[in-house]
Amino acid sequence: MIDLKKKLQDLNVGRITENEPLKNHTTWKIGGPAQIFFEPDSIEGLKKGMSAIADADVPWFVLGKGSNLLISDKGLEGVVIKMGDNLTHLEEDGETITVGAGYSLIKLATIMSKKGLSGLEFAGGIPGSVGGAVFMNAGAHGSDISNILVKAHVLMPDGTLKWLSKDDMDFSYRTSRLQNDGGVCVEAIFKLTTGDKDTIKQELQANKEYRRNTQPWNYPCCGSVFRNPLPQHAGKLIEESGLKGFSIGDAQISEMHANFIVNKGEATAQNVIDLIQHIQQTIYEKYQVTLETEVERIGN
Incomplete structure (x- = not known):
């Protein structure tokens, strides 16, 4: 990975760093470090950088504004590509x-x-x-x-x-x-x-x-956590089950909108995963409805 970092830097295709905390790039403020973080300076820079990444045969993941995303506390191996202000x-x-x-x-x-x-x-x-x-x-x-x-x-x-x-x-x-x-x-x-x-x-x-x-934008959150099991709505089912306000660690089901999980301070990805699973189990037991997540889970 050291060789890949140097090759990307030599190509002069954008900002390249190591161990970038991904919680700084997600709306949930959750996520461990990126082994290599690449913010291309243009689409042409992205193409050149991707050629080097493909040659190195390492995993890669693309990040935008970081909403609708849950990144592992362990972070991500390989390269995280940030579609930032240059695009x-x-x-x-x-x-x-x-x-x-x-x-x-x-x-x-x-x-x-x-x-x-x-x-x-x-x-x-x-x-x-x-x-x-x-x-x-x-x-x-x-x-x-x-x-x-x-x-x-x-x-x-x-x-x-x-x-x-x-x-x-x-x-x-x-x-x-x-x-x-x-x-x-x-x-x-x-x-x-x-x-x-x-x-x-x-x-x-x-x-x-x-x-x-x-919706609770006063705390870090990712947007809606679950897809609506149409014609029903996930938030209504969660609220009617009595789960509004329920917490695991600093991850809490929003008291404003039950299809949102908010980070009350130092919530971890594992807190959120445990809370998601608790919600899914509760809703299935009460209503025989399987809730599927809308949020994308990345990493181990």
Whole structure:
């Protein structure tokens, strides 16, 4: 790994560090160190860096804003690639926009609303990056990323880059092909619709305020922990089971919204895992409903 670190540094493709605490890069503020942490300076830098990583035959993982993610307390071996501020380009061509994976989804929705472009109102208040949103098919308020995506520029597991169309992505509820194939979105092309600027801004603001008033952003959290077992809702089942406020260590089921687990201070990944399993067992025993996690677990 020392040789790989030196090769990446010699390529001059971005910031390279060792033993970077990943809790500093997740919204849960949980996660051990990355053996090598690579923040590429551009898509071209990413391509060059991935070639070196592929040659070294070491595991790698891509990180965006760090929401919807639970990283092991032991950290991650190999290379963690951060889609950071250097991958936040935004190009506009009428109603079509091309945007880097590191771009904040909330910021993008806000900017587009001010331009009178509709399609991202659902994203008001959704934490995370464009790349992560494509990966998870993020959505809310009756819409999701699949409704606006034209195509995604994807880093494939073999280190190559490939454009995938919306149909190629196999989108479904909070799911995309990338979760199964291991690919990672590095930029996306969205098709929006021209609309009334005031109406778009009002809808976006209403969605932001709804999240602010109903979800616990006063403590570190990852977003919704469980997928809704439609037509039922995970938060309602957890609340009705009497688990609101239940804690293991510093990991607590939010007293504001039961489908959120918050970090009250020094919660560990193991605290969260134990709490998730307790919730799943309780809900199954009470309602014979199996709750599946929406959050992605990474590492041992």
